[in-house]
Amino acid sequence: MERIKITEDLSFSRIIHGFWRLADWDYTKEETLSLIEHDLEQGITTFDHADLYGSYKCEELFGEALSLKPSLRDQMEIVTKCGIVIPSEQRPQHRTHHYNTSKSHILESVDQSLKNLSTDYIDVLLIHRPDPFMDPEQVADAFTQLKDAGKVKHFGVSNFKHHQWSMLQAHLPFPLVTNQIELSAYELENIEDGTLNLCQEKKVPPMAWSPLAGGAIFKQGDEKADRLRAALEKVQGETGANGIDEILYAWLLTHPARIMPIVGSGKKERIQSAINSLNITLNHDQWFEILHASMGHEVP
Amino acid sequence: MERIKITEDLSFSRIIHGFWRLADWDYTKEETLSLIEHDLEQGITTFDHADLYGSYKCEELFGEALSLKPSLRDQMEIVTKCGIVIPSEQRPQHRTHHYNTSKSHILESVDQSLKNLSTDYIDVLLIHRPDPFMDPEQVADAFTQLKDAGKVKHFGVSNFKHHQWSMLQAHLPFPLVTNQIELSAYELENIEDGTLNLCQEKKVPPMAWSPLAGGAIFKQGDEKADRLRAALEKVQGETGANGIDEILYAWLLTHPARIMPIVGSGKKERIQSAINSLNITLNHDQWFEILHASMGHEVP
Amino acid sequence: MERIKITEDLSFSRIIHGFWRLADWDYTKEETLSLIEHDLEQGITTFDHADLYGSYKCEELFGEALSLKPSLRDQMEIVTKCGIVIPSEQRPQHRTHHYNTSKSHILESVDQSLKNLSTDYIDVLLIHRPDPFMDPEQVADAFTQLKDAGKVKHFGVSNFKHHQWSMLQAHLPFPLVTNQIELSAYELENIEDGTLNLCQEKKVPPMAWSPLAGGAIFKQGDEKADRLRAALEKVQGETGANGIDEILYAWLLTHPARIMPIVGSGKKERIQSAINSLNITLNHDQWFEILHASMGHEVP
Numbered sequence: 001m002e003r004i005k006i007t008e009d010l011s012f013s014r015i016i017h018g019f020w021r022l023a024d025w026d027y028t029k030e031e032t033l034s035l036i037e038h039d040l041e042q043g044i045t046t047f048d049h050a051d052l053y054g055s056y057k058c059e060e061l062f063g064e065a066l067s068l069k070p071s072l073r074d075q076m077e078i079v080t081k082c083g084i085v086i087p088s089e090q091r092p093q094h095r096t097h098h099y100n101t102s103k104s105h106i107l108e109s110v111d112q113s114l115k116n117l118s119t120d121y122i123d124v125l126l127i128h129r130p131d132p133f134m135d136p137e138q139v140a141d142a143f144t145q146l147k148d149a150g151k152v153k154h155f156g157v158s159n160f161k162h163h164q165w166s167m168l169q170a171h172l173p174f175p176l177v178t179n180q181i182e183l184s185a186y187e188l189e190n191i192e193d194g195t196l197n198l199c200q201e202k203k204v205p206p207m208a209w210s211p212l213a214g215g216a217i218f219k220q221g222d223e224k225a226d227r228l229r230a231a232l233e234k235v236q237g238e239t240g241a242n243g244i245d246e247i248l249y250a251w252l253l254t255h256p257a258r259i260m261p262i263v264g265s266g267k268k269e270r271i272q273s274a275i276n277s278l279n280i281t282l283n284h285d286q287w288f289e290i291l292h293a294s295m296g297h298e299v300p
Numbered sequence: 301m302e303r304i305k306i307t308e309d310l311s312f313s314r315i316i317h318g319f320w321r322l323a324d325w326d327y328t329k330e331e332t333l334s335l336i337e338h339d340l341e342q343g344i345t346t347f348d349h350a351d352l353y354g355s356y357k358c359e360e361l362f363g364e365a366l367s368l369k370p371s372l373r374d375q376m377e378i379v380t381k382c383g384i385v386i387p388s389e390q391r392p393q394h395r396t397h398h399y400n401t402s403k404s405h406i407l408e409s410v411d412q413s414l415k416n417l418s419t420d421y422i423d424v425l426l427i428h429r430p431d432p433f434m435d436p437e438q439v440a441d442a443f444t445q446l447k448d449a450g451k452v453k454h455f456g457v458s459n460f461k462h463h464q465w466s467m468l469q470a471h472l473p474f475p476l477v478t479n480q481i482e483l484s485a486y487e488l489e490n491i492e493d494g495t496l497n498l499c500q501e502k503k504v505p506p507m508a509w510s511p512l513a514g515g516a517i518f519k520q521g522d523e524k525a526d527r528l529r530a531a532l533e534k535v536q537g538e539t540g541a542n543g544i545d546e547i548l549y550a551w552l553l554t555h556p557a558r559i560m561p562i563v564g565s566g567k568k569e570r571i572q573s574a575i576n577s578l579n580i581t582l583n584h585d586q587w588f589e590i591l592h593a594s595m596g597h598e599v600p
Numbered sequence: 601m602e603r604i605k606i607t608e609d610l611s612f613s614r615i616i617h618g619f620w621r622l623a624d625w626d627y628t629k630e631e632t633l634s635l636i637e638h639d640l641e642q643g644i645t646t647f648d649h650a651d652l653y654g655s656y657k658c659e660e661l662f663g664e665a666l667s668l669k670p671s672l673r674d675q676m677e678i679v680t681k682c683g684i685v686i687p688s689e690q691r692p693q694h695r696t697h698h699y700n701t702s703k704s705h706i707l708e709s710v711d712q713s714l715k716n717l718s719t720d721y722i723d724v725l726l727i728h729r730p731d732p733f734m735d736p737e738q739v740a741d742a743f744t745q746l747k748d749a750g751k752v753k754h755f756g757v758s759n760f761k762h763h764q765w766s767m768l769q770a771h772l773p774f775p776l777v778t779n780q781i782e783l784s785a786y787e788l789e790n791i792e793d794g795t796l797n798l799c800q801e802k803k804v805p806p807m808a809w810s811p812l813a814g815g816a817i818f819k820q821g822d823e824k825a826d827r828l829r830a831a832l833e834k835v836q837g838e839t840g841a842n843g844i845d846e847i848l849y850a851w852l853l854t855h856p857a858r859i860m861p862i863v864g865s866g867k868k869e870r871i872q873s874a875i876n877s878l879n880i881t882l883n884h885d886q887w888f889e890i891l892h893a894s895m896g897h898e899v900p
Contacts, residue, residue, distance in 0.1 A: 085884070097898050098888035129900060132791050133887055135856030136800055159900075162463060163762060163794030167801040191432050194463030200436055201467040256435030284385070287433055288398035298397050300429060300459075462763060491732055494763030500736055501767040556735030584685070587733055588698035598697050600729060600759075 001043025002278065004205045004258050006177050007154055010123060012046040012077055014253070015274045016207060018262040019047060022061050023054030025266040032065035038268055040075055042275055048180075048207065048262050049117070050081035050128055051109050056090035063118035073119055079180075079207070080117070081128040081158060082109035099131040106142035110151055125152040126180055130164035136171035143172060156180065158209075162198050179206050183259060185251045185290050186213035186228055200257050211261035211274075212248050224294065231293035235286045242276060249277035251290050301343025302578060304505050304558050306477050307454055310423060312346040312377055314553070315574045316507060318562040319347060322361050323354030325566040332365035338568055340375050342575055348480075348507065348562050349417070350381035350428055351409050356390035363418035373419055379480075379507070380417065381428040381458060382409035399431040406442035410451055425452045426480055430464035436471035443472060456480065458509075462498050479506050483559060485551045485590050486513035486528055500557050511561035512548050524594065531593035535586045542576060549577035551590050601643030602878065604805050604858050606777050607754055610723060612646040612677055614853070615874045616807060618862040619647060622661050623654030625866040632665035638868055640675055642875055648780075648807065648862050649717070650681035650728055651709050656690035663718035673719055679780075679807070680717070681728040681758060682709035699731040706742035710751055725752045726780055730764035736771035743772060756780065758809075762798050779806050783859060785851045785890050786813035786828055800857050811861035811874075812848050824894065831893035835886045842876060849877035851890050 002014040017039050027035065039045070049059050059080065066072060083101045087094045114120060125146065127139065146152040156178035157165065169176055179199055181190045187210065190196050199206040217232075219225045232244035241247055252259045263274045282290075292298045302314040317339050327335065339345070349359050359380065366372060383401045387394045414420060425446065427439065446452040456478035457465065469476055479499055481490045487510065490496050499506040517532075519525045532544035541547055552559045563574045582590075592598045602614040617639050627635065639645070649659050659680065666672060683701045687694045714720060725746065727739065746752040755772070757765065758780035769776055779799055781790045787810065790796050799806040817832075819825045832844035841847055852859045863874045882890075892898045 096885045096889060098884050099899060100884050102884075132796075132891065132899075133855060133884070134800075138856070161794065163797040163801070167797040170801045170803075194461065196432075197463040197467040200434075201463070201470045203470075255433060256438070284398050284400050284402075284433070285396045289396060291432065299399060299432075494761065496732075497763040497767040500734075501763070501770045503770075555733060556738070584698050584700050584702075584733070585696045589696060591732065599699060599732075 001275070004260055006124070006205065010077065010154060010177075012205075012260055013044050014260055014278060015044050015271075016046040016048050016079075016260050016262045017044050017271065018209070018264045019049055019058050019062055020053045020264050022058040022266065027061075027266065029061075029065045029068055032061060033068050035266060035268070036062075036065060036072060036076075037069075039271070040072065042271070044263075044271070044275075045075060046077040046079065046260070048079045049113070050084075050126075051113055052084055052086055052088070055086070055088045059113055059116035063116050067118040070118070077123040078117060078119060079124045079126065080113050080122055081126040081180075082106055082113070083128040083131060099129055099133065101127055101131040101134045101139055103138040103142040103145075106139065107145065110146055114151060121150060122152045124154045124156050124177060126156045126158045126178070127160075127168070128158050130157070130160050134168070136168050139168060140171040140173070143174075147174070156204075161193065161195055165198060165202075175202075176204065178204055180209055180262075181206055182210050183208035183252060184211050184213040185232070185248055185294050186217050186225070188291075188294055196257055205258035205260060208252055208259050208261045211252055211263075212245055217244070217248070224296065227293040227296065228290070231290045235282065235290065238286065239280050239282070241280055243273060245270075245273045246277040246280060247282075247290070249274050250280035250282055251287065253277060253280075254282045254287060301575070304560055306424070306505065310377065310454060310477075312505075312560055313344050314560055314578060315344050315571075316346045316348050316379075316560050316562045317344050317571065318509070318564045319349055319358050319362055320353045320564050322358040322566065327361075327566065329361075329365045329368055332361060333368050335566060335568070336362075336365060336372060336376075337369075339571070340372065342571070344563075344571070344575075345375060346377040346379065346560070348379045349413070350384075351413055352384055352386055352388070355386070355388045359413055359416035363416050367418040370418070377423040378417060378419060379424045379426065380413045380422055381426040381480075382406055382413070383428040383431060399429055399433065401427055401431040401434045401439055403438040403442040403445075406439065407445065410446055414451060421450060422452045424454045424456050424477060426456045426458045426478070427460075427468070428458050430457070430460050434468070436468050439468060440471045440473070443474075447474070456504075458507075461493065461495055465498060465502075475502075476504065478504055480509055480562075481506055482510050483508035483552060484511050484513040485532070485548055485594050486517050486525070488591075488594055496557055505558035505560060508552055508559050508561045509564075511552055511563075512545055517544070517548070524596065527593040527596065528590070531590045535582065535590060538586065539580050539582070541580055543573060545570075545573045546577040546580060547582075547590070549574050550580035550582055551587065553577060553580075554582045554587060601875070604860055606724070606805065610677065610754060610777075612805075612860055613644045614860055614878060615644050615871075616646040616648050616679075616860050616862045617644050617871065618809070618864045619649055619658050619662055620653045620864050622658040622866065627661075627866065629661075629665045629668055632661060633668050635866060635868070636662075636665060636672060636676075637669075639871070640672065642871070644863075644871070644875075645675060646677040646679065646860070648679045649713070650684075650726075651713055652684055652686055652688070655686070655688045659713055659716035663716050667718040670718070677723040678717060678719060679724045679726065680713050680722055681726040681780075682706055682713070683728040683731060699729055699733065701727055701731040701734045701739055703738040703742040703745075706739065707745065710746055714751060721750060722752045724754045724756050724777060726756045726758045726778070727760075727768070728758050730757070730760050734768070736768050739768060740771045740773070743774075747774070756804075758807075761793065761795055765798060765802075775802075776804065778804055780809055780862075781806055782810050783808035783852060784811050784813040785832070785848055785894050786817050786825065788891075788894055796857055805858035805860060808852055808859050808861045809864075811852055811863075812845055817844070817848070824896065827893040827896065828890065831890045835882065835890060838886065839880050839882070841880055843873060845870075845873045846877040846880060847882075847890070849874050850880035850882055851887065853877060853880075854882045854887060
């Protein structure tokens with residue numbers, strides 16, 4: 001599988017597997033291990049996590065599977081996140097839903113993630129959401145300490161807009177390596193407001209969450225979804241793809257920003273759709289027909 | 301006529317003549333040549349084109365006139381654009397309306413423009429619209445190749461906002477020299493959203509399209525137009541101008557950003573209005589009275 | 601009182617006293633002097649003015665008090681502003697309300713401010729509002745001349761957004777030292793649109809005007825005010841503060857951007873509330889509960 005260079009010493013697989021809903025899949029450790037091994041065989045080596053996925057349980061479920069075969073760790077890249085605090089049975093000390101990007105919170109969160117994931121390093125740690133209460137100096141201190149300790153190799157952000165990126169970057173002694181943002185043909189906000197341009201400007205490949213728009217595209221009575229589905233089906237016919245999900249992936253993959261879609265399913269056939277889409281290249285007419293269908297009008 | 305320095309080796313006339321509607325004017329080659337010569341006599345030496353004006357016909361009509369007297373080429377600056385694709389009888393290969401800023405499209409478009417315009421170089425080439433599917437590396441490759449070949453002297457953009465400008469500039473080995481944007485006392489978007497500030501920040505003089513707001517100012521039943529017309533007429537009285545069109549030009553010309561209005565008419569008397577406006581300087585009261593009329597309220 | 605470093609050679613008191621409404625307080629010179637001395641005893645040494653406060657009368661009222669005891673000048677920092685023009689009996693030459701940031705206007709305004717304030721230097725001069733008609737070169741010329749003459753030590757802005765800040769800064773030979781912006785738990789615009797992030801990015805401490813939202817928080821029938829008041833009262837109970845105004849100040853003071861609230865009251869007990877709030881530190885739960893109440897929803 002194509003790989004995307006993140007830094008001099010790190011690359012990601014073009015398709016990333018996200019374990020957001022691992023706790024819902026109800027897999028045994030062995031089944032999770034089998035899924036991981038299936039991914040690796042297909043060339044999907046980059047795995048996306050966050051401390052709070054599954055109400056703070058997903059990282060540990062992944063770690064338990066990995067600990068059955070620790071040698072796999074060197075064949076994969078692990079991304080995880082911190083910075084959102086939610087009340088949870090797993091975190092009785094959490095009173096309310098808020099963000100916390102203080103130095104102590106970041107350090108504690110990473111130590112817990114390392115333990116949960118059964119690993120001694122994270123490849124890329126992301127600040128999960130732009131925190132209006134952020135002290136960028138504290139984030140910089142935490143990042144530097146984690147990097148020096150070898151606990152985290154590189155750092156990035158998620159859902160950051162221009163001014164949030166610039167503010168944090170201005171305080172860091174090393175460059176942020178990615179921005180994980182919502183990107184799909186259905187949800188154009190990060191294209192329209194210049195967040196994708198920011199990634200291109202900084203030469204930072206973005207990770208795309210909800211590349212299939214989380215099913216919104218199949219909503220009945222949603223005119224945008226109806227328009228978009230029709231355009232996707234037309235292009236599916238032209239390209240011989242197996243389904244419109246492959247066209248949705250291909251729409252992102254054909255874009256020059258080196259977008260890395262995160263597949264959120266635990267089913268091998270769904271993962272296969274994303275892999276298949278790597279062989280589909282949309283031409284300009286097709287790419288814009290899909291864009292126009294989503295916007296509801298043509299570009300000026 | 302006042303000239304605006306664009307680069308060390310290039311200046312534009314303060315008033316620019318745009319040939320957007322040349323195909324509609326129904327001029328013979330000789331009449332077009334006469335118009336060009338009239339412009340040059342008045343000091344208007346900068347001519348604005350785009351590949352697709354007049355459904356891809358305007359450049360050629362201009363080139364045919366210029367080829368009657370090729371010696372005029374050295375007395376003028378030619379701006380043209382590429383990047384928008386529209387279906388047209390002149391371009392049977394175009395299936396849909398979209399943008400194309402790929403390297404191959406830019407190179408082909410410029411070769412065609414050179415041929416159409418009967419010239420062997422373009423002074424400034426603009427990317428016509430910010431392309432959400434842009435690969436800035438391809439644009440940079442195309443620009444570099446065109447510059448090295450002597451086909452294009454300098455490069456700019458049109459209708460670019462901050463993040464689009466920054467993204468493209470980050471990939472270019474030389475500075476963009478202008479941003480052609482919609483600017484008029486009626487249409488304030490590029491003033492209100494900071495695009496004009498961007499030009500001032502980068503010390504890049506903007507070209508203004510639709511400086512007279514394309515007639516919107518005479519629309520009946522448009523409250524904004526009514527308010528603005530009243531303010532313009534008041535200032536016309538105070539300055540002794542011949543018409544509110546001169547005040548509309550003067551409102552842009554008095555602004556410190558070194559705005560270069562593009563006159564879109566083929567009639568000599570309309571061009572004369574723009575030239576007349578160079579002698580009108582609005583004071584602060586007048587400039588803000590017009591702004592306030594357009595906004596519908598005073599500044600805070 | 602805590603002090604905030606503005607430059608190598610200048611610091612402000614964390615709480616700033618604003619004299620916006622000095623003309624309304626109806627104080628004798630001696631009463632104003634007593635208020636100034638009270639401030640200085642409490643450690644409030646930074647005083648905020650603008651040329652046009654009190655229809656151009658406040659600076660002079662302050663200066664008359666200061667001239668009773670000129671030795672106080674060295675114990676304080678004076679901030680004033682220019683750039684807004686309003687019709688006033690004090691300025692019969694002003695025809696209309698507009699902005700003027702021309703070199704001559706800035707120079708004349710500062711000379712008048714120096715005279716009015718009975719001082720021979722201003723610590724920080726701010727451009728009061730982003731001027732759409734600004735010539736940043738003229739501002740730079742005026743600032744440089746004022747700095748060289750020793751009339752103004754440092755320069756900043758007020759109510760500037762990103763693109764306005766970047767434009768002006770790009771023309772200045774020295775860094776802007778502050779941005780005085782509207783900031784309160786009620787009015788979140790400058791937090792939500794990234795203006796506060798800009799201050800953090802540039803490592804420039806912002807001055808906050810209307811830190812108590814000018815009484816909006818007590819409006820009946822305003823759902824936002826009702827929600828916010830309830831949250832503030834809850835936190836007041838938890839912290840043992842004397843009133844919700846102290847929590848409003850603490851919400852700004854706890855933020856890591858080193859926000860300096862401007863107290864706009866002439867009453868010593870109101871000034872005391874701001875001083876008291878320096879001892880209140882909100883935790884993450886409290887800070888976000890107030891934010892959520894103001895927004896009407898939780899962060900994502």
